[in-house]
Amino acid sequence: MEMLLNNADTLILIFVLAVFLLLFILFLLAQYKAFAAIAPENRKLAPSDVWYQLIPLFNLYWMFVVVNRLSASFALEFDRLNIVRTELYPTRAIGMATCIVYFATVLPVIKSLASFAWIICFIIYWVKINQIKKVILQNSDTFLLDAERDLLNQTPD
Secondary structure, eight states, X not given: OHHHHHHHHHHHHHHHHHHHHHXXXXXXXXXXXXXXXXXXXXXXXXXXXXXXXXXXXXXXXXXXXXXXXXXXXXHHHHHHXXXXXXXXXXXXXXXXXXXXXXXXTTOTTTHHHHHHHXXXXXXXXXXXXXXHHXXXXXXXXXXXXXXXXXXXXXXXX
């Protein structure tokens, strides 16, 4: 009977880990699509480089790199498309908070509270990435119109 419980516990653990891995891959896909929506000249990171976050231990460093470069890329793209920003670097604050709170989940005293805070920050960050990507995609065609308008308004020397 004890062996059956251990097998059931193992199956549950494998299932939970598989669900978390799937969610993490979907999140990385959202980051990938966000980078892909940005004009190549404004990308501070190649879209495919977000997948390095799947590498154990290296991801503890790389997640900070991705957060910073994605927010810098968003800022440049907002400037290119003349989109008004409410933040100097969109998504940087919530992204950094997500990374920092993730590290706090290993502290025994605040593990439960930090885990709850991390889940909340993670969801907010994911939603914010998708919202900004949507704004960029909705405004991506206005760049050509602005360039054409600038050409028409130029006075000959």
